[in-house]
Amino acid sequence: MSKPIFYYHPFSGPCRTVSTVAKILNVEMEMKKLDLLTKEHLNPEFLKVNPFHKVPTFVDSDGFVVDESRVIAMYLVESRKPDSFLYPKNDLKKRIQIDRWLHYDINLSTTISAPMFCVFRGHQVQDYQVEQGKETLKTLDGVMQSFEGKFLTGADQFTLADIAMYFSLNTMEVYPKYFKFDDYPNLKSWYHRVAEALKQYDTEGTIPKAIETMKQFIQQRAAEAEKHLVKSKMAKPVLYYMPVSSPCRTVIAIARMLDIDMEMKVMNLFEKEHLSPEFVQINPFHRIPTFVDVDGFVMDESRAICMYLIQSRQPDSSLYPHDDLKIRSQIDRWIQFDIGFYPTISMPVYSALFDRPLDQSQLDRAKETLKILNDVMAGFYGRFITGSEQITLADVTMYFTFNMMEIASDYYDFDDYPHLKTWYQRVMESLKPYDSDGMFVEAIETMKQYVRQKKATGTSN
Template identity: 30%
Template sequence: MLDFYYMLYSAPCRSILMTAKALGVELNKKKVDLDAGEHLKPEFLKINPLHTIPTLVDGDFAVWESRAILIYLVEKYGKDDSLYPKDPQQKAVVNQRLFFDLGILYQSYMDYYYPQLFDEVKKPANPENFKKIDVAFGQLNTLLEGQQYAAANKLTIADVALLATVSTFEITEYDFKKFSNVVRWYENAKKVIPGWKENWEGCVYYKDLYLSDLLKKTVVKLSKVHNLKQFLGAGNFFHHTEMDLYYKPGSAPCRSVLMTAKALGVEFDKKIFLNTRGGDQFKPEYLKINPQHTIPTLNDNGFALWESRAIMVYLVEKHGQHDKLFPKDTQKQALINQRLYFDMGTLYKSLADYYYPQIFLKQAPNAESYKKIESAFEIFNALLEGQTYAAGDYSLADIALLATVSTFEVAKFDIKKYANVNKWYENAKKVTPGWDENWAGCLEFKKYFE
């Protein structure tokens, strides 16, 4: 029996419930009352030092972060690979959509609604954060153009994760009717994904528990999001036989891809973006490749993929001579995936939340955001207790985290006070191919901190 620590109102938890339903897997459900502090009890911290839900325990193996759990369930208990394909390109697109859900769509919900709902002193609605929701839905709308499903011509766990998120927006009365592709996809997803009823019950529970006061307020109507589709033409713009990598040397996510390629002996035709602040990434020819206009982006002979961690996994599975960096063992993969999501959603996010407003918006330092950096490093330090590497053996998790931590170093954050992190970092610099190029990128980015 699988022990599942959760609360029904949580969108990430609901995505696990729907996936388990689709797989015919029974879960031993254990509710964790966050408001009562049950996630901070010693017995739960022994299972998950990050004290987050959902958490899954399969025998003596524990994994958290919903999207890592989704992948683990399919790979361990799925009768086939339909929900999470084995084909490297199909899997890469599913991974990209999962990272989009975590880092863009669900993050936009948290950024706008959570300060109004959960801060000790409730904050007023921030119109700028509301615009980010519109942008996220605009991007999802573009990704769904001509598509019945989110990542392939069939149902995958990308649809399940996104359904949990979008239904949370619906219960919060965000109006996404103007995004016709999202509406079409959503209506179909509700019909074809097992467990929809329980998911919606969780949404209603969330509304009754937290949303009543918020929904009484007048919602500020903002102007429509800039429609990215006007930039997009039919067909592919590039058809290369080699792999093109669109990147910027100072970017930590870009550097993680470069180090992965170095470890694999893979070469790119590098397309450097020199002026992202000037809008290089919004040029029509680039939007045809990546409607999210982000870097890094990989173009492998007409197959376009973005989000650095999805690219890293794809490179190993498509071009690696062995699978040591991302083993086929389901438990090992689950741990690596969890660390990759930790890097994106916790550690790297804490860097961006604290430093980027100072660098790019010329804002004053925010003490609360700095505390989140310290909290992220404390968590990472705990995860590394007794470990040489981030997820067991050396893996993609170490490369992604190395790119992030090295950025903290040039930001002059004191890494040394976290003994396990510092020990891991000094070793990772020695064993990771491409460290010199990574450090050169760090030094280029350092100018922003000065």
């Protein structure tokens, strides 16, 4: 019988969870390493195996495919040695305890690894991420005070839950800048207890080697990020903007996602500040947003500014990846759609602002387009605009365009377009960490009030 196949990357804690469980169970696997840094997990061959393109992925000898590390580990135990102490078939209460800790570990892993992945992706670590991690670890350390030399289920024998959580907490060794084991003595004791128990299954020392390799890699990325931060502090680019402008908020959101510090210069269009000789000299088209880089390079058009920011600062960003032509083409496609649709969907707002008659035919076209878009989004299944689980520039720019539906709520109702509404709320949630000052929400409310005021005074249709 052929061996099962295991797709993995040695840096991955979840992959190490599965490989360790396989060693304990004496399950021999064909190991296929996928280099995530060179995007081998996105090749067509692997996508056929796992459309979610994630590691670890396990393919059993009969072709049965499983991903998600904890599920793979459970499957290995139940299909090979169901009576194993790792996840005992005939002890319901112990299994439930193990399940409980496995479920807890899913959230723990996300929380504790957040700062490390920020560094990995070249992003700035947010204060709330550190605070959330410390609070979680403090609670866990308090729970473990009663363990007294035992493992997670309260027994003298480690289980699948201990293994999974141990590899999740490897992150504290890899990147100890924010979370140090010495601050959590009970957690530290349990962690060392599991490490000692697993040594007999790691005769080649692959676990400490993987931790050390990952530690060096993250240190290198942190040093690169620090250099970039120092360089960026030397001089700031300038953004001319107005908070109530959706295109301006698009640029601000992208800059915040990329941790770009800009000198912000508000231009009051109602006071015609954009027509001042000084600004016209910078941008003869006298439009906002206008971005001036530290070397004097000037760019307008919000979407073009965003593309420039990504490609000049973080070309590897998933917002607009330079090395994935197909994803980038999908992003470009939606951006082109957004450019054409913005004047149509915003017509009721601008009619109110500039005392223009409402164009009913244009409003009808907007609603027809929204209906088509809603039907298209029915197939998104919780994903973003390119069909992936990762937000991109297309989502951000379209989200701020669709702010117009909130502002012009007398004409548009999100409830008429449920799939569009779901996508919109998904993007909104993703952008919340970048709106700590409330600018995005406040801008919508300000525009709503202004449009209502114009209508109340009878100066708008």
